[in-house]
Amino acid sequence: MKLWLTALALAAALGSAHAQDFNWRKDAGTTITFLSSNHPWANSVLKYKDEFTKLTGITVKVDTYQEQQMRQRLMTVMNANSDEVDLFMSLPSREGAQFAKAGWYANLEPFITKDVSKDYDFGDFSKGLVAAETHGSLVSGIPLNIEGPVLYYRKDIFKKCGVTPPKSLDDLLSVAKKIKACDPSITPFVSRGLKGALPYTFSVFLHNMGGSYMTAQRKSDLCSAAGKAALTLYATLLRDYGPPGVVNYNFYQISSLYRDGKAAMAFESSNELKSVMEGGARLNDTGVMLLPPGPGGSHPTVIGWGISVSAHSKHKEAAWYFVQWATSPAMQARLALMGIAPPRASVANDPSYRKWIDAEPVRREWIDAIDQANATGTSEVGYPIVANIASRDYIGQAVDDLLLGQKPVQQACAEADRELDALIAKD
Amino acid sequence: MSTTAGPSGSLTALALPAVVFTLLMIAFPFAYTLWLSFQSYTLGSSEHFAGAGNYLQLLNDPLFWNGIRITLVLYVLSLGLQLGLGTYIAVLLHGSKRFADVLRSLLISPFVLPPVVVGMMWLVILDPAIGAANWILQIAGLPRSDWLASPRWVIPTVALIDSWQWTPFVALIVLGGLQSLPPSVYEAAQIDGASRTGTFWRVTFPLLLPSIVTAAVLRSVDLLRFFDIIYITTQGGPNDASNTLNIYGFRQGFEFFNIGYASAIMITLSTIVLGAVLAMSYARRRAQW
The missing domain is CATH 3.40.190.10 (Periplasmic binding protein-like II)
Incomplete structure (x- = not known):
């Protein structure tokens, strides 16, 4: 597993060679559906979804449910091999192995290595959380937060x-x-x-x-x-x-x-x-x-939610663009200021985030506990x-x-x- | 011949799509669930024919028998409460001349509320730490209760919540029955010198039976597949003390992803509901006057 993760990080770094050809508007005009849990991460990021549409020309339709109801909806859609859902939130420590075995996750590895913007640094994510999202050669999702x-x-x-x-x-x-x-x-x-x-x-x-x-x-x-x-x-x-x-x-x-x-x-x-x-x-x-x-x-x-692309999606590339935008260093830095503990090392060291942390003693103790x-x-x-x-x-x-x-x-x-x-x- | 067959033939042709659509909407999910109940199918493993395997597993599953027991206890408790109280309220309303319209309108309010609202509302009222129910018990000098958090009291508590919501529905059906009774039988009873209690038990009650059984049939279907309020308040707990068959089947299917086994539970539950409805319908025909 360690070897695979190192190879993946290396490939992602080499992938930046493709970054110069990267075009955010490649899938303009596409509509994707995101099945979301009523989670602080989703509630925060979705406030900015119009910015994503402006950047890419991709429209995001959001279906939000409570955590358990989201899984029920996912089960109904995926069991029918339906392409109704392009993206969904998933908790790998809970359901990762089962969903991977059922073939519900699209493999994000080719996207991470070949279709990334130049500022998307995959090697920046917490190694433990990436490991939880890795099942053999399948990368099932990208970490959204870190919690425990x-x-x-x-x-x-x-x-x-x-x-x-x-x-x-x-x-x-x-x-x-x-x-x-x-x-x-x-x-x-x-x-x-x-x-x-x-x-x-x-x-x-x-x-x-x-x-x-x-x-x-x-x-x-x-x-x-x-x-x-x-x-x-x-x-x-x-x-x-x-x-x-x-x-x-x-x-x-x-x-x-x-x-x-x-x-x-x-x-x-x-x-x-x-x-x-x-x-x-x-x-x-x-x-x-x-x-x-x-x-x-x-x-x-220590666990983290992830965002995954459905194996049945007909718009995997557009869905990946949303994943990439929502988990980019810039977006995760913005979400960190709303109390979403970042799964990226660079964000954790970001000066504005450190300033936000230092503003209240309780935040300092909170982030120390999460870091530990x-x-x-x-x-x-x-x-x-x-x-x-x-x-x-x-x-x-x-x-x-x-x-x-x-x-x-x-x-x-x-x-x-x-x-x-x-x-x-x-x- | 052609003059009568023509219109009837075209009526059949016109109705056919609707009939076929309705049949498919009922038959397909049922047939699919039945087929799944004979499969060994858990998310993440390959699906294969299991014969009666899922049904045999049910026989040895203590949680299945626990589900049957809880479903039946909840059914008997709730139905008894709702029919008894509903009939009593209907009789009171029938005799009430003042505010009758206002009271009838008020009666409708609980059962038009969505079950989620009812569940959330009672969850707050019955919270053992901060709820109003324990506060009232305390004022009355009674011991506090854990209500929905007590394995012993959770089912009577759920029965109370359901009865709060659905007793008025029973009362309205019975009230409709009361209003349709012929006045002549009461005049005859009065001439014969019958007391008020005697008149109720010997005249009103037998004549009301078809209405009461109708209410019982309607409530039986809901009560045997009881789900929403339990799911919102306890999710089958504490420790399976409110794990009805419907909740158990749902959790097997949608939480543990044991699709084949969950289908077998649901087919068994459907059979129980169908059996109860058929028995009630038979009773209703017998009670008809």
Whole structure:
């Protein structure tokens, strides 16, 4: 894989020889359809889509859905081999392997190497995110952002209760306990409890605890000592220190609870910064950090959304032009100022972006956490198998069994391992 | 012969495209789903004929049986609530002389609301931390509830939400039935000295049965394939406690991309709905007077 990525970066660099023939208006008059998720990246970039039309003469029709509904629409269109969608957003850490195996992605490799404008620097993207978009010789998409779960915490409440930011996973529990005793009206800790959504946050607990989802022999390993410790800690934090009804919590309930000043710690996506800071109430009292290390060290989760061209599109070139425009250094620098953490190194070092970061201390802590996650993190959310999405449900089931007090940890992890072994065997 | 066959022949010819179109629109998706249910087809793997494999897998799938159980419990609870309360409200409205028009207009309002709005509205009201429902319980000195977040209470809560929306619909159907009853039977009951309760159970209720069964048929179809409010509020949780057969089939198909297996679940659900509707239609014919 490393060799392939190096070759791709080299080819992309050589491809700049073609850049002088590059013509933005080659496909003028074409209309392309973009299936988009209601994601901060899409909401920000689409404000400028008229500029793309002016530059290229290509019209972009946008269909926006909530994340899950977008996948349903995609499934209907792609299953019918329809060319109705030219471009779509995709989360490679979740569905990349499955969509690639189903043949839904057009290979962007020839476009990256042969049809690029001179200022499009493919080698500038985060290596980890490009690796997640690479399946053998197929490049399934271009990274749009970089994100991962971070711990938002209330500095004022910490000060009032005489606690310092947790330095280890064990610390997290004792901090939550002290906050509960100090101010019972505040929810000490909140994170995801919704079955299908929680592996995103739980995975960091598992990895920091020293666990992994699969053994070298490709057996599910939730019942390892580290696995059981992670399950127990995560469920205990939510059950004893989380809000009532946390079992149904996803990102929007978490952001809203924290933004309203009702939670002292929220472990949620870095992407939620904008939502958390909405209204400005949390701007001056919030700190951001990675989940503290555990016995296994620090292994933050880092993922990114990508934009892909449909294998059934009849306008692949025009679609690629939109991809190129939307992921260009110039556009990503503009989006960075709206809180979309950039997947390009050059943008991360851009002076206007650094100035934006330095304007608020919370932004500095936020980007430090993301940079650290980018440098040391893993994109393993759920099992590294084609049926990754189904695997997340079993992880969520095991956590919720404990959270709801329905099963002891041994039974919950053993049942999950049994189901997951069957899933791995089909891979 | 030619004088009668001509117009009838041209009527058939005129109606034929519409009939064929309608049949295709119903028959094609059903036949395609039926065909898929006999395939082993998961996104990313090759598709091949699986015989009755998907149906045999259903028999050994605890989540399928969980889905059947939840679907039936929700059906019985909701239908019972809606028919009971709907009939009661209809009788009250029938006897009400003042504000009858205003009350009828108000009754329509819940079921014209889109299910998404209803789901979101109740999600906020029933939020265990900040919702109004727990605030009211607290004022009344009752213990707080986790409502939709409690595996024990999630189905009764969903039944309550659905009944809030659809009881007025049942009430309007039953009210229509009440208004069409012949006054002579009441005069006869009055002459015979029947009490008000006796008149209701021995005269009104038997005569109303066809209307009540009609409402039951209409609600049964919706209740057995219950989806929208659960999808918006709990997505089948917590821990599959509201994972109805329809939600389970949907998740298998559109989240896990197990198309063949999801089709088998949906064909089974369609068979259950069809069976219930046929049974209800039979009951309605028996109740006709």
